[in-house]
Amino acid sequence: MKVKEVAKLSGVSVRTLHHYDDIGLLVPEGLTNAGYRLYSDDNLATLQQILFFRELGFPLKKIKELLDRPSFDRLEAFELQREMLKAKRDQLDEMIATIDKTLRAENGEIEMTNEEKFQGFDFKTNPYEQEARDRWGDAAVDRANERIQGMESDLQDGMNQIYTKLAELRHVDPASEEAQEAIGEWYAFLNRMGHYSPEAFAGLGEMYVADERFANNIDKFGTGLAAFMRDAMKIYAERNR
Amino acid sequence: MKVKEVAKLSGVSVRTLHHYDDIGLLVPEGLTNAGYRLYSDDNLATLQQILFFRELGFPLKKIKELLDRPSFDRLEAFELQREMLKAKRDQLDEMIATIDKTLRAENGEIEMTNEEKFQGFDFKTNPYEQEARDRWGDAAVDRANERIQGMESDLQDGMNQIYTKLAELRHVDPASEEAQEAIGEWYAFLNRMGHYSPEAFAGLGEMYVADERFANNIDKFGTGLAAFMRDAMKIYAERNR
């Protein structure tokens, strides 16, 4: 299939396909001797994957990383996508509810706080929690969330990042050293937290905001969980000495 | 309220608020004598509106236009937003269904065409139709859709544009000359179409693609419906002479 046909089928523009080729995200399997791109059925399946991830707000760079992983598993990807699509749908439901609520508030029927006016907009409800819950059990996640309660939202964001990393690990061979190490450290982290006072943990949150070395390690889609954990614990230990 | 507070409440960044101020989309009601932006509750309500439209994919420029209209009606806007959010939710449901279908296809349980693999991605299901249906009655819309059947998708896009314009008119005083004129022309257009053969109408579709003057008039969020209709009918008449 040539570009236009693919474009029509998938709803993206020809330019988009060119772009995806340029950045190596979707390289057509063939070329005519005139240099025309030829897409295979496999290419179409990949495009489908790409579009799912795109709809979920993943940056193209990240999508490429995901697809390029040798351990990339289509079935697992679909499952993750379904969960995230559902989360997004729930978010839309929340926004619809917010509209209805706003209308009633405007009608004088109910009171509404400013915070409520933005229900559904903040993405604090994190799509990875279910993921983590399934993988590492309710107890661990609950304990983590318990600690999150009462912390300022900046740390919340940090936790979202952690969940992100955990979800990412699904696409790594679970038997691999990297995965085992990360999971081990995650548990160690949680357990160690149990020994510290809430104030100490709150300090970690401040650090997340203040210390650039720390923050840099959490930056979106950056280094792996293991490295982040190592740094976090190192800094944490230093600070508390 | 100062920027940070608003940012935290709504989930957008401080930079975003600066940007919205820069382009005149959300200008804070007050300024401290040091030049700090001060947001009122009214500002918050406007921000809520902005975010709803943004979630629906409206470009900021368009949002500004909408909000700036003297006839802008919050209640009507909320209703439109709710409809569109629902449409988007339905689209997500479709995408989830596509995932499930793909999984079953990959399992060999069912057959799946390439087209089906992209169900939910094409936005051809148009969110404005219900709008038009409510306003101008089922009969007119049905007749329009009947004619759309069998036309190539390029004309479909043209029709989407028409629905867009119609939806836009909700925010114009319905008693205004502009609105009356547009609606009148819309009906006239439909009625005239009834007198021509399907082939002639298909020709209109081709023209939409080929004739730049024509296409330019339909460009997204461009000139008003009335102007578009005038040009369309003029060109159409010329061609068929």
Added chain:
DNA sequence: AATAAAGTATGACGTTACGTAAGAGTCAAT
């Protein structure tokens, strides 16, 4: 009162994911 820490302001350049336009080659049909 002095100093640090947190918040804010204004540039100004960077980034992502394409859009759009220009100029030229290719392919199928007349």
Added chain:
DNA sequence: ATTGACTCTTACGTAACGTCATACTTTATT
């Protein structure tokens, strides 16, 4: 042989901010 639809590459344009850099205010702390 020519037209029209399709394709290629190159390259600049755009939208909606992100990300510094630099400087001023306000609040908190010593």
